[in-house]
Amino acid sequence: MNLVEFASVTKRYQLGDVEVVALDGVSFAVQPGDFVAITGPSGSGKTTMLNLIGCLDAPSSGEMRVMGKAVSSLDEQALDQLRSRTFGMIFQNFNLIPVLTAEENVALPLHLHGLSRQEMRKRSQDALRAVGLERFAGFRPDQLSGGQRQRVAVARALVTRPQLILADEPTASLDTTNAIALVELMKQLNADHGVTFVFSTHDDRLLQHVRRIVELRDGKLSVTREHAAHQEPASSVPQTDDQGVL
Template sequence: MNLVEFESVTKRYQLGEVQVTALNSVDFTVQKGDFVAITGPSGSGKTTMLNLIGCLDSATSGEIRVAGQAVSQLSDRQLDTLRSRTYGIIFQNFNLVPVLSALENVMLPLYLHRLSKAEMRRRAQASLAAVNLSRFAGFRPDQLSGGQRQRVAVARALVTEPKLILADEPTASLDTASALSLVELMKQLNREQGVTFVFSTHDQRLLQHVKRVVELRDGHLSDSAAEAPLTAAAELTTDTSEVA
């Protein structure tokens, strides 16, 4: 099942008098259960592609379909509903609210879903358990390590039970051990719970641990599969709840 389909998608930006082509007639699909890394040099269009996948931007030409729906045919309200029901987002800089606990941060997206406070708390606790942070539920972000804060961000992305999680450079702010621990966590969620991930990275430490790599260069895309063993990640993360 295709969650996302790009058909001859082009995206151009006008920068002053100069027109920049970020994506040039790109064909691309994301299937349920995929674990995809988008890579390429800075300015190659990685963030543009994530924004288009997440319906945060619109294509200049071509067609984008999400869960079988042509995005260009949806109203603003329909797009809002599609985004809230389809995607979870992991931000590069965590974007946690500093005065809230880890549990309260994870609960935030659920306020849009008209759930009871008890149900929101139950889901948030389950999401924290999925990323091995149950005992840190009452901790504020400044009481957590960088890796732990990123895991809270993963739990927040998971809590709405999205079809697809998008992450823009999720390891950029992490040291090597925490970064590889996060990738192992995402692969575990992908493997055991069927969570679909698409993330951008130029971090060469991570690409050997990804089973599908999409490379962007000069607006064009190439796609490869490269399932690799996770032994290196395992060697670097003996206790992921502490290291990360």
């Protein structure tokens, strides 16, 4: 089963008298284990597409299915359930809470899942280990580098064991070395633990590290390419524990 399916999905925004077509008849599917980059120039519809996939917004027309369910048929409560159980999110600016430690930040999404404190700690520590940051569990974000902060954000996205992690320009606040290390880390989580990723990027330097690339132009999906990505992990990639997180 496809995790996500778009059939001729269009998204229009009304700005005063002007109608903007942010996505224009996009058909697309994500399967379990996929690792997909969405690319395209500024304003081409990348954020719009990720927001639709994450059920944060609804299409103007066309059909979207998530986990086999037609999203338009779900009420608010069912949508909330679907969002919190299906997706993990990574943001461009990390969105960590400054007064909380790395471990407390990672544990945040678990508060909705009705787990014991002990289980929450264990899951958070496992997720930090998977991104190579177990030694930094007690550090606050301002005590971490940019690359480490974004790895905490990856751990926070992993901790609920989502079906799919969505990331809108997750490398945009990182320098090239850290940006490539982050993509390699995501690839490693994909290869070792089967975590499915869909992320957007402007950055052509990252795309040589990605197998499946979807390109948007003016809201239209213009190209889908697959190519053999480098399989060698970068030396800066942290090693995960054999038991993993999933």
